[in-house]
Amino acid sequence: MPLDQHWDEQEEEGGGEMTFIEHLEELRWHIIRALAAIIIFTVLAFVFKTELWNGVILAPSRPDFWTYRKLCEFAEVVSAPDLCVKKIDFILINREMTGQFMMAITYSFFIGLSLAFPYAFWELWRFIRPGLRDVEVSASRGAVFWVTFLFFCGVLFGYYVVSPLAINFLADFKIDESIENQVDISSYVSLLVMMVLACGLTFQLPMIIFVLSQVGVMTPKFMREYRKHAFIVILIIAAIITPSPDIFSQLLVTAPLLLLYEISIFVSARVNNKREKARLASEIAEENEMRFRNNQ
Template structure:
């Protein structure tokens, strides 16, 4: 279907009919500009409040009184497993470059801008795509913006409160010799934290990816069930990459949500498959 036929009459009311290719590009340009503007607004706000954000958000996972570590200590008491309790995180942060702290503030401001502007940015993209969908496709994808946003933020929180503290604790306390002190560059610390948060945010999009692939017929629930064991191995590998800590407890904390996401994705694929089959039967019946 030509690009200038993708938009329905309702969306073009008052614009004199169907849009031309140039008009589509102009429309897309404004959606992108508004999305970038939202990212810029949150980035500037994060930079203005950089001291508060740095002290209470960025540096929080390096302190033993962080929420995650407190819960681990409670769990250690409950299970009588003192090794689970984190009492000390043995490292200091340094900045070796003249512009190190300024660039660090700029970097995490952009990252925070991306995270907080993600719902609006995705909504702008969705506004551009939605008019080109058929009525059944629009109905089937109802709530897409909410679920994409919810899963991304849920994954980001999981990365911040679960994966990042486990990784930081393990890497900070791992020493080949006690005489070697851990002094981490601030850019390395922020890079690790950002990677964990964003990676988990994207990983939690698995049900939505499954929805899209199932919708276009590239994925079926039967395929996902048949390869469940293979998927389990892949999830273990992903969990091992995301969480450098070798202990079983840390691995399971990351593996369990990923397995749950896979099972939810099977349910999503099965539902989409039933809808596609019902539409096909209706078409053949007509």
């Protein structure tokens, strides 16, 4: 039985709290359902491995990738031919007999995990939600949607912006022209997955600030005061994410991160205003209650 249904039934019966064992039992079923979703998506990813590898995973390694084509179009507009990517100078190879098979299984799991993330998070939220107060539930309304939305925005940003820039730069970087880049498939895919998942997690910044603001750890005043420091940190993060030294690549990564920071300030300000209004309303209610008691 789902925890929220069990919780409602207990309230209708006159209260009472779930035991620790009952909590563990409910948590177990939520975890089982989340794992089942991950396994289903993993199996589907393995079944359609040819389409996924050719059309998604290996796409950034080819010059006809969407991002490279748009860079070439932009290069024509601004008369900067160096921005156009016409060749990705490396060859993908496999050095192990079981390499491709294990790669297909491993990264089918990563794809399954990414696709099942919304449902898995929803299952976790269903377990946590009944233990929250009404005010907390109201304040966190839409959490599943926003976490999912931000995660996939980060994944798309990592896949279409960060990864192609990193792959192109690393493929073109040579200490000597006589050295040919023969890249193991595991190295290429590891870089791609790391970039994509890192961006997916980085885009959770507004939700992290939302939670910290709810508990009073973060305030918009603090974030505004340290905006310059945050800008330097964002530049460092952008430099780490994109090894390319050109300013255009840096700006492509820095701009969305700065936007996320500003959105986080706005989120923190809204949470802070609601908390302040709730505090004032509580104080007024206490004063009115005291006056009523004194009049009696």
